[in-house]
Amino acid sequence: MRNVEIIGYGKYLPQNTINIDGQIRYRAGEGETQLTMAIHAIRQALEQAHMDISQIDLIVAASAVDIQPIPCTAALIHEQIAKGSEIPAMDINTTCTSFITALDTISYLIEAGRYHNVLIVSSELASLGLNPNQKESFELFSDAAAAVIVSKSRDSQTGILYAVQKTWSEGAHATEIRGGLTGFHPKYYSDKTRAEYMFDMKGIEVLSLAAKKLPLMFEECYQESGLSMEDIDMVVPHQASKALSMVMKRCKIPEGKYINKVGQFGNMVSASVPVAMIDAIENGEIKKGNVVMLCGTAAGLTTNILVMRY
Amino acid sequence: MRNVEIIGYGKYLPQNTINIDGQIRYRAGEGETQLTMAIHAIRQALEQAHMDISQIDLIVAASAVDIQPIPCTAALIHEQIAKGSEIPAMDINTTCTSFITALDTISYLIEAGRYHNVLIVSSELASLGLNPNQKESFELFSDAAAAVIVSKSRDSQTGILYAVQKTWSEGAHATEIRGGLTGFHPKYYSDKTRAEYMFDMKGIEVLSLAAKKLPLMFEECYQESGLSMEDIDMVVPHQASKALSMVMKRCKIPEGKYINKVGQFGNMVSASVPVAMIDAIENGEIKKGNVVMLCGTAAGLTTNILVMRY
Numbered sequence: 001m002r003n004v005e006i007i008g009y010g011k012y013l014p015q016n017t018i019n020i021d022g023q024i025r026y027r028a029g030e031g032e033t034q035l036t037m038a039i040h041a042i043r044q045a046l047e048q049a050h051m052d053i054s055q056i057d058l059i060v061a062a063s064a065v066d067i068q069p070i071p072c073t074a075a076l077i078h079e080q081i082a083k084g085s086e087i088p089a090m091d092i093n094t095t096c097t098s099f100i101t102a103l104d105t106i107s108y109l110i111e112a113g114r115y116h117n118v119l120i121v122s123s124e125l126a127s128l129g130l131n132p133n134q135k136e137s138f139e140l141f142s143d144a145a146a147a148v149i150v151s152k153s154r155d156s157q158t159g160i161l162y163a164v165q166k167t168w169s170e171g172a173h174a175t176e177i178r179g180g181l182t183g184f185h186p187k188y189y190s191d192k193t194r195a196e197y198m199f200d201m202k203g204i205e206v207l208s209l210a211a212k213k214l215p216l217m218f219e220e221c222y223q224e225s226g227l228s229m230e231d232i233d234m235v236v237p238h239q240a241s242k243a244l245s246m247v248m249k250r251c252k253i254p255e256g257k258y259i260n261k262v263g264q265f266g267n268m269v270s271a272s273v274p275v276a277m278i279d280a281i282e283n284g285e286i287k288k289g290n291v292v293m294l295c296g297t298a299a300g301l302t303t304n305i306l307v308m309r310y
Numbered sequence: 311m312r313n314v315e316i317i318g319y320g321k322y323l324p325q326n327t328i329n330i331d332g333q334i335r336y337r338a339g340e341g342e343t344q345l346t347m348a349i350h351a352i353r354q355a356l357e358q359a360h361m362d363i364s365q366i367d368l369i370v371a372a373s374a375v376d377i378q379p380i381p382c383t384a385a386l387i388h389e390q391i392a393k394g395s396e397i398p399a400m401d402i403n404t405t406c407t408s409f410i411t412a413l414d415t416i417s418y419l420i421e422a423g424r425y426h427n428v429l430i431v432s433s434e435l436a437s438l439g440l441n442p443n444q445k446e447s448f449e450l451f452s453d454a455a456a457a458v459i460v461s462k463s464r465d466s467q468t469g470i471l472y473a474v475q476k477t478w479s480e481g482a483h484a485t486e487i488r489g490g491l492t493g494f495h496p497k498y499y500s501d502k503t504r505a506e507y508m509f510d511m512k513g514i515e516v517l518s519l520a521a522k523k524l525p526l527m528f529e530e531c532y533q534e535s536g537l538s539m540e541d542i543d544m545v546v547p548h549q550a551s552k553a554l555s556m557v558m559k560r561c562k563i564p565e566g567k568y569i570n571k572v573g574q575f576g577n578m579v580s581a582s583v584p585v586a587m588i589d590a591i592e593n594g595e596i597k598k599g600n601v602v603m604l605c606g607t608a609a610g611l612t613t614n615i616l617v618m619r620y
Contacts, residue, residue, distance in 0.1 A: 066492070068486060070609045094401070095381050166396040167397060177378060183377040183386075299385065
């Protein structure tokens with residue numbers, strides 16, 4: 001048990017939406033960037049926590065794709081909200097589950113007293129990298145941002161009860177953007193290579209690997225944590241795709257016990273889990289004291305499960 | 311005090327070097343990539359620790375620039391050394407000081423028993439992004455990789471005595487690669503924009519901000535840790551530039567008490583600190599039991615100080 005508590009949260013979705021067969025997808029409009037969305041979410045989180053940025057002692061950017069190769073995304077966020085301060089800024093990245101990994105990792109530093117109020121922000125401009133020729137991903141992703149402020153819990157019941165991460169690199173190339181950094185430099189950009197700089201998802205491959213590995217991981221989670229599905233009030237899975245209910249069924253997570261808003265939000269990459277969680281809190285689907293399971297698969301293939309009493 | 315210990319280390323420098331006014335710089339040759347350099351360093355670290363990859367329970371990539379936008383660098387490294395296993399893989403990034411931040415952060419998870427043997431690897435293909443028109447950076451950087459294995463200490467004396475990180479985003483644009491991700495997408499690459507995708511350092515700006523902020527940070531370090539320069543056996547600073555001795559002097563770190571191998575290695579970005587540390591261990595400049603200070607400034611501007619008994 002790590003006694004940490006989410007004391008503030010904010011989310012941001014662009015005004016501009018598109019509707020694909022009844023599924024809503026968010027698309028950043030003029031002037032909306034990965035950075036501006038992050039800042040909107042952060043300001044809301046600070047306001048909600050009745051806090052000022054000066055009370056934050058660590059800024060963690062937990063996005064899949066970054067804004068610039070150098071410096072890290074957290075430093076660019078720092079510039080917008082904390083310039084003139086000396087708050088440390090760092091990035092933690094496990095692609096789509098970056099938010100869960102960041103919350104999990106940073107909880108140890110809060111528990112040990114190193115940091116007191118940590119801002120974690122996930123922001124994604126997925127639409128910029130989508131390939132119109134790859135229907136399954138083009139129609140799935142949304143732009144969004146979410147931020148939370150995490151602190152030491154005010155009571156001994158609230159905190160992280162269990163967390164685990166696993167990476168199965170058999171799936172390392174099942175979800176990719178190959179171009180833009182050292183593996184395939186921007187200088188090779190041409191009409192012929194443009195797809196290398198776009199999102200490329202082999203949906204069937206991801207799904208079959210996840211379907212094979214996930215049920216066992218949930219079994220292990222129950223065994224190691226001593227928790228059962230009955231102890232969990234709500235599961236917030238990564239809003240990966242329309243196949244979510246199929247995967248949840250395979251993992252024996254009953255209908256009604258998990259958030260499925262793929263139709264409403266789409267896959268918001270790393271912002272998916274925090275946006276879905278915040279939306280569920282705002283809608284009363286998650287209440288203070290509830291045991292909440294955050295989980296998801298990410299490119300890598302990485303999978304995280306984190307159980308917390310909210 | 312966090313009782314962690316470096317139980318294995320490895321470094322890799324390309325065979326190909328160039329000599330600029332007596333300064334040696336390393337340049338990756340045919341077939342040498344950010345990934346292959348990382349793997350060489352990791353294999354050496356495992357061998358040195360007499361360990362097999364199956365004994366590692368977390369892989370952390372701590373590089374400034376990544377290999378692909380998706381998935382994270384650690385997942386791509388996982389694929390080369392741990393495919394078929396379920397070892398979790400994650401990236402931690404504070405640009406040039408990523409190695410120090412990763413060691414600092416992960417030490418809390420080792421101390422708490424979450425992980426037992428953590429592999430941290432920094433690997434940089436700096437030469438790929440250098441701008442031949444910017445002499446000061448073009449002549450400064452090298453390609454390199456370094457890896458360490460960190461575990462719970464076998465004795466109570468060995469461990470991290472003190473660590474601090476600060477970010478001053480006044481310097482967020484003093485060291486940049488702007489293009490390649492969402493801030494400036496590869497699709498805008500042209501003869502006119504190519505410099506946006508290259509390393510851009512305003513050396514004077516970095517130096518003047520660092521010179522202003524660093525001395526105070528060292529003062530705070532001594533006050534908060536109760537340590538003085540006399541307690542420190544060796545300082546391993548980021549091998550940032552030829553101005554290193556000037557900065558060290560300003561921070562009152564005496565000649566002979568810090569590693570300065572800028573002439574021999576150049577600035578290896580995030581690999582600088584671990585390569586300089588490993589080289590000093592191999593040369594007997596750092597001995598078991600020594601109190602070692604790792605420190606450095608990174609794009610952001612971020613600064614880290616970490617004091618450990620090796």
